[in-house]
Amino acid sequence: MTTDKEFVLRTVEERGVKFIQLCFTDVLGTPKGFSIMPAELENALTEGMIFDGSSVDGFSRIQEADMLLMPDPKTFQILPFQVAQEKVARIICDIKNLDGSPFEGDPRQVLRRALEKIRSQGYDFYAAPELEYFYFKANPSLNQEPHIIEKGSYFDLSISDSTTEIRKITVIALEEMGIPVEHTQHEDAHSQHEIDLRYTDALTMADTVMTARAVIKGVASNNNLIASFMPKPFSNQQGSGMHTHFSVFKGDSNMFYDANNLYGLSNFARQFIAGILQNASAITAVANQWVNSYKRLVPGFEAPIHIAWARNNRSALVRVPPIKSGHPEATRIEYRGADAACNPYLLFALILAAGMDGVQNGYELAPEASQNLYSLSEESLSKLHIECLPKDLDDAIEAMERSELVATTLGEHVFTWFIKNKRDEWDSYRREVTPFEISRYLEIL
Secondary structure, three states: OOOHHHHHHHHHHHOOOOEEEEEEEOOOOOEEEEEEOHHHHHHHHHHOEEEEHHHOOOOOOHHHOEEEEEEOHHHOEEOOOOOOOOOEEEEEEEEEOOOOOEOOOOHHHHHHHHHHHHHOOOOEEEEEEEEEEEEEEOOOOOOOOOEEOOOOOOOOOOOOOHHHHHHHHHHHHHHHOOOOEEEEEEOOOOOEEEEEEOOEEHHHHHHHHHHHHHHHHHHHHHOOEEEEOOOOOOOOOOOOEOOEEEEEEEOOEEOOEOOOOHHHEOHHHHHHHHHHHHOHHHHHHHHOOOOOHHHHOOOOOOOOOEEEEEOOOOOEEEEOOOOOOOOHHHOOEEEOOOEOOOOHHHHHHHHHHHHHHHHHOOOOOOOOOOOOHHHOOHHHHHHOOOOEOOOOHHHHHHHHHOOHHHHHHHHHHHHHHHHHHHHHHHHHHHHOOOHHHHHHHOOOO
16 A cells, blocks of 8 residues: 555656645744755655744744654645646645654644544544635735725626636636635625635644635736735725634534434534633634734624624624535534634634533533624623623733633643734734824824
């Protein structure tokens, strides 16, 4: 039987691959890596590649600089011609200490650790995200407002719409890489698009999200455009979320389904949702990790701001989508809180940990929120015992800092560094004088 390593080596030789990108992700979800030549590949797959971890913010200190990049041959993919103009392959890597032990600051390791915990109980965790993003004209200056390409809206189809064509090219590129796309469309805002990825296990999906973002950006760049996952580029239009569908299986059985329960939703699922709602504020800083993220989490633009669940109500944080008759295996929940610029490894790990917290502690699920939550007064929300998500990054970090679940799931290294980095970002933001303030106050004050 051919091993994964042998398959990679043979494919690189037979397909004439010139460069191999060794890719990894830092704590904030920023893609990192470097390229090697085919002659170095066998050694990299066997022994790993030593690199300077102190050069990656959040990894290691100067006195502990050297780290090991260990390629995972199962993630080997050749980049399509639409992304790379020559034969280039990429492999996602794990970060290890020089003694071969997993590096606790590696986001991929954080998710793997969470998955191994539930696998020991016989469970598997699946994810299917919806990636929203914008296409913009390349700006000569970052100080200028982004230039949209078109003024389409939900589900618009137009042969004159150049961005729709670029999105199609992107989907073809993803499919060529073995990344199945379930659905693609024009989104609500001008120049905003969406690509929905077909569900798979959470670790593969986190890898896939990072790859899909790179492909989306690469195809856009090849067409002299910018693809941006910035949560809220415009104050008066929708932001970009990453609504993600989750399910838990035990063998072939979907743990979220029970034909004898209300709406076919099992007690396991109800407790899982209750766990997410119980820990919702604490995980918001990871789901929405940028100052700009909280410009998206405001009333009137479909992003959730209330900690509640519902079936058909899209103003709730957690939604239970309808399933087609005769397909109980499709029972799932949709977490709508994350934006498109989060770190998928950390997000998936925390959603899993929060949900299982509800299962293990038998949390009771609150009644379904059937009303439009945006239209309710604070008094009405209070009577329903519905709280709001943190309103800014500072509030979110404070909620995160108080959470033992988040600290345990992320591990001390990631937890401590993430909070420090985000506090630095918030302090920089607080000191910034914005054009809004100048235009509003300069002349009248």
